[in-house]
Each structure stands twice: as C-alpha cells, then as structure tokens.
Amino acid sequence: MNTPLRPSEQATPATRRTAGHRISAIRPFIVWVGARNQLIVKVETESGLYGWGESGLSGREKAVVGALSHFEPLLQGQDAMQIGAIWQRVYRSQYFEGGRVLQAALSAIDIALHDIKAKAFQVPVYELLGGAQRREVPTFVSVAAGAFDQAREQARELYDRGWRCIRLFPDMRDCEVFEPREEIGKAARLCREVRADLGEDVMLGIDWHHRLSVAEAASFCQRLPKGTLDFIEEPIRDETPEAYESLRGLTDIPFAIGEEFASKWQFLPYIERGIHQFNRVDVCNVGGLTEAMKVAAMSEAHYVDVMPHNPLGPICTAASIHFGVAVPNFAALEVNVMSDALYGAAADDALFLTRPRLAGTVFKQPEGVGLGIEIDESLLASVPGRDWGPPMLVRRDGSVTNW
Structure with missing residues (x-):
C-alpha cells in the first residue's frame, strides 16, 4: 500500500517547476569588449537551466576567477533555488569572510541564480x-x-x-x-x-x-x-x-x-x-x-x-x-x-x-x-580578456594619487 505524501512532500506547480535545478558548474569568461574586460559568469544546473551573472571588480578579474574556482566545488549539487542559503554558504565558507574579491565573485553567482530561478518560474527577475x-x-x-x-x-x-x-x-x-x-x-x-x-x-x-x-x-x-x-x-x-x-x-x-x-x-x-x-x-x-x-x-x-x-x-x-x-x-x-x-x-x-x-x-x-540576457557563446572564445587596469595617476613630484 502506498503511503500518502504529507502536504510538505506533495508536488505542486511551483515544486515541479523548480525540481532538479542543482548546480553543476560555474563557468567564468573574461572577455574583451570595447576597450575593457567584462567578467561574465554562467551558472549551470543539472536540469539544463542556466543563468548569467557579472563581476564588478574591473582590472582584477583573474583574482575573481580564482575565487570562483574555490566556490564551484562548494556549490556543486546545491539547490539553485535556495538563493539566500547559497549566499550565506558562500559568504561564510571561509574564516575570512567578505572582501571585494570574494564579494565580486559572490555577486556574479547571486545574479546568475536569480536568472535561473526566474526562468524556472517563467517570470522576470523583479x-x-x-x-x-x-x-x-x-x-x-x-x-x-x-x-x-x-x-x-x-x-x-x-x-x-x-x-x-x-x-x-x-x-x-x-x-x-x-x-x-x-x-x-x-x-x-x-x-x-x-x-x-x-x-x-x-x-x-x-x-x-x-x-x-x-x-x-x-x-x-x-x-x-x-x-x-x-x-x-x-x-x-x-x-x-x-x-x-x-x-x-x-x-x-x-x-x-x-x-x-x-x-x-x-x-x-x-x-x-x-x-x-x-x-x-x-x-x-x-x-x-x-x-x-x-x-x-x-x-x-x-x-x-x-x-x-x-x-x-x-x-x-x-x-x-x-x-x-x-x-x-x-x-x-x-x-x-x-x-x-x-x-x-x-x-x-x-x-x-x-x-x-x-x-x-x-x-x-x-x-x-529571467534577466532578459542571452549570449552567443560561440563568440566567447574569440574575444578573450586582456591584461588591463585603470591608469595609475601620479602627481608631478612622482607620488601616487588616486584614479
């Protein structure tokens, strides 16, 4: 005899739409667009659904890619729908929480997860x-x-x-x-x-x-x-x-x-x-x-x-x-x-x-x-990132000043 499912276990339209979206990969791409790099990040799930994010730490993209390489095994197999819990998991995953490099990586992941979840529910991110x-x-x-x-x-x-x-x-x-x-x-x-x-x-x-x-x-x-x-x-x-x-x-x-x-x-x-x-x-x-x-x-x-x-x-x-x-x-x-x-x-x-x-x-x-973003992934390899940083300004006496 089959045991009836408890209410919390019963399939609903929402759970059917969000089932199986476990994170399988986090793929960063440093691409040269215009006169600077963009670090765009694709988060993929086992269901085939994916989302796009972007990191904002311009000029230090390689450091952010390094952070993402630490976060990928931490997040593989996690339910992509649990955005808040994933945020806490990433933020608290090391003794030294936060900082601009780690937060730039987390930002890209978080934006991509919102893209995934909105796609799963067939709604705009807002x-x-x-x-x-x-x-x-x-x-x-x-x-x-x-x-x-x-x-x-x-x-x-x-x-x-x-x-x-x-x-x-x-x-x-x-x-x-x-x-x-x-x-x-x-x-x-x-x-x-x-x-x-x-x-x-x-x-x-x-x-x-x-x-x-x-x-x-x-x-x-x-x-x-x-x-x-x-x-x-x-x-x-x-x-x-x-x-x-x-x-x-x-x-x-x-x-x-x-x-x-x-x-x-x-x-x-x-x-x-x-x-x-x-x-x-x-x-x-x-x-x-x-x-x-x-x-x-x-x-x-x-x-x-x-x-x-x-x-x-x-x-x-x-x-x-x-x-x-x-x-x-x-x-x-x-x-x-x-x-x-x-x-x-x-x-x-x-x-x-x-x-x-x-x-x-x-x-x-x-x-x-979702976000409303689609990318021609066939072009990503044709626009690789370059070594780039903002100008390093100095005063006339040679001392460093802010850009």
Missing part, C-alpha cells in the same frame, strides 16, 4: 524581488570623462536629448599626471557654467572618483554658489566615515557614495549616521541582488535613495534595471552614451543576442523571463 514598483527606470548620464574641453557642449547635447540628470567630471584628459589643487578651480567653473546653461530643472552632479582630500573637497565645494550641484560623488576615499563626517560639516552639497562597497556592513555607518543622501550600490560588487535589496531596505528606513553604479556590461545593466523596478527609494540608474568605445556598447551587440535597450532616457519595465 518578481522575485517583490514585484514591480514602477513602469520604467529613470537614468542619469555623464559627459565623457576625457572630453573636458567639450564637456559644456556635451552637457547641452545630453539635455537636448531629454536627460534631466547629468553628471560631470574633472579634467581627465591626462591619464598620467593629476594635480588635485590645479583641477579644483577648473571643475568649479565648469559646474557653474553648465548650471547657467541648463537652468534649474536639471539634476547636476560631479564625480571626483575619490581623488581629493577633505581640505581639497571643501575648497571645491566652497567655490560653488548654493544650488549649483545636486550631488557630489566620491569626493574623498571612503574607508573612514569620520572623514566624510568632517567634510559634511564643511558643505551642504548631497553626497553620492558607495560604488566600491562590498557589503551591507560597509554601507551601514554611512546610512545610520546620516552622512550621505545617495547610495551608489553596485549589484556586481556588493553581493548581488540579495545584498543590494538589503542595502535598499536599510536606506529606505533612513530616507537615503539608491543611485546604482553601472559601468560594466549588459548583465550588470539588466540586473540593475530589475533592482530599480523593485525598490521604492530609487533615484536613477547610471548609463553611458558618450563613451561607447570605452563601455563597449557597439561591441556588445554581437556578443549579446538580447540586452537592455534605452527607450529615450529610461529603461522600460522588462517583460521577458
């Missing part, structure tokens, strides 16, 4: 994150970092194309020598000019990429009339929250911080102490969508908006779009339309059979299943 909270994802755009002499004209062009959130950079035409004090006045003048050109209905910011000290950042801010900038991004390094608190006392310009943060714990002191106003969370660095959603929730409780960092490839963009659709406290998603050669938008078209496309200045709410 449905796994609580469902849609908006029909479209607003974006912000930047002038080209190496076109300071054309930045004013580019800002006008972007404004005329419809963008109302625009980011500027200091003069980065010289990728060898950078003297912060010499750039402060030039960058301040550009900000004043662009604000005068575009008027009051544009959200205007500048990204210093942590190239300044507290004193230098204060000098820059104090050269700007009140209301010139709506945010200043990464003016100083982020290791010491107290340094940002000191700068907070010297300017009232909102801060956008966090593209380098590799966990909710790194965001925590900034959120709890009211240091900043925009979280530049990067789903490919912070620990994937699992951790990004926790950062968004922490931020919401303190009235901090998320403004995701998105400098990589289509997988990062797709994951960030689904994240943006699902969270309430969302400001704008970074996109790049002025430096396609750097970010590989044109080259991506051959490798990525499906990828997100802008509809004017927004991304529409995704309609397909």
